[in-house]
Amino acid sequence: MDIQEFSIKQIIKSDGHLIDQSYQNVVTKELVETFYQHLIKMRTFDRKAKNLQRQGRLGTYPPFEGQEAAQVGSALALDEDDWMFPTYRDHAASITFGKSYSILSSWNGRVEGNVPSAGKNILPPSVPIATQLPLATGVAMAEKYKGSKQVAIAYFGDGATSEGDFHEGLNFASVYNAPVVFFNQNNQYAISLPIWKQMNSKTIAQKSIAYDIPGIRIDGNDIFVVYFETKKAIERARNGEGPTLIEAVTWRYGAHTTADDPSKYRNQEESEKRRESDPITRLEAFMKLYEYWDEAWAEQVQIDATTEIDGAVKELESMPPAKVEDIYDYMFETPTWTILEQKEQYLKFLRGDQ
Numbered sequence: 001m002d003i004q005e006f007s008i009k010q011i012i013k014s015d016g017h018l019i020d021q022s023y024q025n026v027v028t029k030e031l032v033e034t035f036y037q038h039l040i041k042m043r044t045f046d047r048k049a050k051n052l053q054r055q056g057r058l059g060t061y062p063p064f065e066g067q068e069a070a071q072v073g074s075a076l077a078l079d080e081d082d083w084m085f086p087t088y089r090d091h092a093a094s095i096t097f098g099k100s101y102s103i104l105s106s107w108n109g110r111v112e113g114n115v116p117s118a119g120k121n122i123l124p125p126s127v128p129i130a131t132q133l134p135l136a137t138g139v140a141m142a143e144k145y146k147g148s149k150q151v152a153i154a155y156f157g158d159g160a161t162s163e164g165d166f167h168e169g170l171n172f173a174s175v176y177n178a179p180v181v182f183f184n185q186n187n188q189y190a191i192s193l194p195i196w197k198q199m200n201s202k203t204i205a206q207k208s209i210a211y212d213i214p215g216i217r218i219d220g221n222d223i224f225v226v227y228f229e230t231k232k233a234i235e236r237a238r239n240g241e242g243p244t245l246i247e248a249v250t251w252r253y254g255a256h257t258t259a260d261d262p263s264k265y266r267n268q269e270e271s272e273k274r275r276e277s278d279p280i281t282r283l284e285a286f287m288k289l290y291e292y293w294d295e296a297w298a299e300q301v302q303i304d305a306t307t308e309i310d311g312a313v314k315e316l317e318s319m320p321p322a323k324v325e326d327i328y329d330y331m332f333e334t335p336t337w338t339i340l341e342q343k344e345q346y347l348k349f350l351r352g353d354q
Contacts, residue, residue, distance in 0.1 A: 006206050006247075008249055009217065009229065010219045010222050011023055012225075014276060016282060016285025017286075027224065032283070032286075032287060032292050033297075034076065035072065035073070035227070035283060036283055038068075038072045038076070038096050039069065039072055039279060039283065041095075041305040042064075042095065042096070043068055044305040045305075046063055048309050048310075049091075049107070050254070052104075058104070058316075060259045061258045062089045063252070063254040064089050064091065066221075066279070067089075067185055067187060067220065067250050067252050068280065069220060069222065069250070069283075070185045070221075070248040071096065072096050072223065073223040073226030074153065074183050074230040075092070075094075076096060076227055077228075077230040079234075080098075080120075081121065081150055082121065082152065082153065083136065083151070083153070084122045084123065085123045085126065085136040086123065087125060087127075087132070087155050088126065088127045089157075090125065091103055094125075097122060100117050101316075102115070102315075102316075105316055105319060109326075110322045110326075111330055129157075129160050129163050129165075130164075130166045131165050132154050133165050133182065135154075136152040136169065140152040140178040140180035141176050143179060144176075144177075144178060150179070151238050153183055153230075154183065155185065156182070156184055157187065157190065158195050158204060159190025159191070159193070159198065161184065170208075171211055173243040174211035178243055179243070181230065181234055181237060181243065182243065183230065184246060184247045185220060185250055186250065187250050187251055192260075203217055203247060205246075208245040211245075213242060215244070215246075215247070218248050218249070221250055221277050221282060222279070223283060251274040253271050253272075325350075328340075328343035
């Protein structure tokens with residue numbers, strides 16, 4: 001494959017116009033409204049979480065505003081029993097796929113935030129960079145050996161492609177034809193390091209060439225192309241055709257986490273200019289152009305999202321404080337003697353025992 005083929009695919013422009021008119025036949029009002037409801041809900045969630053952190057009601061939090069379309073669109077493309085391997089930033093993907101708002105509690109140190117909703121195959125968020133990629137490949141291989149049709153999707157940022165786990169995950173998936181989709185959200189900064197300082201590769205999608213698997217580059221702020229291209233990759237995996245690498249080019253407006261200051265390493269004027277291609281305003285523009293827009297309905301969507309998120313916050317704040325000793329109980333299914341000894345020493349310290 002020629003590297004020139006990795007141009008960014010779009011279905012709708014920033015102004016809402018369809019690029020490929022054939023999609024008018026597959027885009028339904030129900031689908032468009034589903035996209036909009038999830039996008040509004042997730043932006044409301046993210047802004048609320050940031051406010052909670054600033055008020056001292058939540059621990060350090062990794063915001064995702066600007067990346068909603070990449071996460072929501074890809075998550076909606078999955079089947080109910082598929083597998084999801086999120087990072088610490090992929091709350092929109094996890095909640096869209098069925099995780100409860102208890103995910104908030106993980107930022108207050110509670111184990112409940114890592115537990116998936118009943119019947120959902122959602123792994124705890126991976127904080128170490130790229131470690132989830134070989135795991136997703138392994139699960140996908142296991143499903144293949146069992147003869148199931150379940151697919152795994154693994155999320156990661158541009159910085160993860162500089163980790164060995166990225167290459168190991170893709171290599172194993174390629175060799176064993178694993179039914180896994182590697183979904184990269186390229187927001188162009190690995191914390192403070194811009195992508196042009198991190199790699200000489202023109203794109204992340206071209207890294208697929210080394211492993212002889214399909215790679216595509218899409219506009220991560222265009223929820224239509226995210227949804228339809230991810231769906232193609234998932235169906236390809238489900239039909240036994242192996243893995244795909246997707247590079248969703250996007251932009252996160254805010255900081256890496258609430259503990260850092262992006263103005264120290266990134267031009268904030270550029271960040272504000274990026275709002276011209278915001279995933280929500282783009283979808284709104286499309287809805288208005290193609291007569292899907294209903295002002296009263298949109299206002300109600302925002303009211304419902306706010307009510308739902310406020311209810312989740314009340315539930316969060318009704319929980320008792322986390323127990324620090326919980327960290328010892330969930331390292332292994334059966335704690336090893338070393339873990340038990342560490343826990344006992346810690347509890348002695350809490351009790352003031354000599």
